[in-house]
Amino acid sequence: MKNAYFTSYFPLMSILMFSLALSVRTEIELLTVLKNAGIYDGMMEFFSDTGIKLSLLALLMVVFFMVFAALKLIADTINEVSLLLFSVDHEGESLKFIRKGAVIYFAGGIAALVSFFSFIGIGAIFFLATMIYFIYFVYKISPKLTMAGLIGTVFFQTILWSTLVLGVVYLAVKVYNSLLASLPI
Numbered sequence: 001m002k003n004a005y006f007t008s009y010f011p012l013m014s015i016l017m018f019s020l021a022l023s024v025r026t027e028i029e030l031l032t033v034l035k036n037a038g039i040y041d042g043m044m045e046f047f048s049d050t051g052i053k054l055s056l057l058a059l060l061m062v063v064f065f066m067v068f069a070a071l072k073l074i075a076d077t078i079n080e081v082s083l084l085l086f087s088v089d090h091e092g093e094s095l096k097f098i099r100k101g102a103v104i105y106f107a108g109g110i111a112a113l114v115s116f117f118s119f120i121g122i123g124a125i126f127f128l129a130t131m132i133y134f135i136y137f138v139y140k141i142s143p144k145l146t147m148a149g150l151i152g153t154v155f156f157q158t159i160l161w162s163t164l165v166l167g168v169v170y171l172a173v174k175v176y177n178s179l180l181a182s183l184p185i
Contacts, residue, residue, distance in 0.1 A: 010102035015068040017109030018126060021116040023060035030056060074164070079137065082156045086149035087141060097140040104133045 031053070034040040043052055083094055108129030115121035134157065142150055 007100065007102055007106075010106040011072060014102065014105035014109040015065060015072065017106075018068055018112050018122070019061050019064035021109075021112035021122050022064045022119075023057055024116045025119055025122065026060050026064075027053065027056050030060075078157060078160055082153045083141065085156065086152040087144050088146065088149065089141075089144035094141045094144050098137050101133050101136045101140070104136060105129050 031040065034043070040052070047055065079098070080095070083089070087094055108125050112122045112125045115125060138150070138154060141153070145153060
């Protein structure tokens with residue numbers, strides 16, 4: 001079966017698998033926190049045990065799905081802007097070449113489901129899939145780039161992603177510190 005759209009569902013499946021893996025792991029941790037805080041017993045008065053677990057899983061799936069969908073949107077935009085700025089391909093052939101890279105994240109999603117017992121494992125799998133995809137992306141578009149375009153693409157991607165990640169980490173630390181400073185201790 002040779003169809004250009006055969007793997008078009010891979011990005012959605014990848015997002016669902018990574019979201020499910022993180023949701024299950026987060027749910028396990030969240031249930032432990034709720035039980036230790038004594039909140040879980042109060043919740044049992046309104047919901048059944050299965051109802052609580054399914055509700056938490058559904059809520060966490062929606063949250064992680066939105067995060068991964070936003071990351072995919074940002075990644076696609078960054079990839080296409082880097083092609084706009086640095087590629088000599090004006091017909092969009094490079095986009096056809098990189099579509100098959102969705103298999104990398106699909107395989108990563110399957111591996112994340114297997115390793116849902118560890119946040120570090122899921123994060124490492126996502127990071128590894130991202131690095132492999134980045135290498136695949138650069139390899140596939142390199143015939144349509146000059147040497148300066150190749151260097152520009154790599155630096156553009158690296159600087160943009162580093163800025164984005166460091167900015168989010170900085171904001172998270174800032175909010176955490178302000179939260180700790182506001183506690184009446």
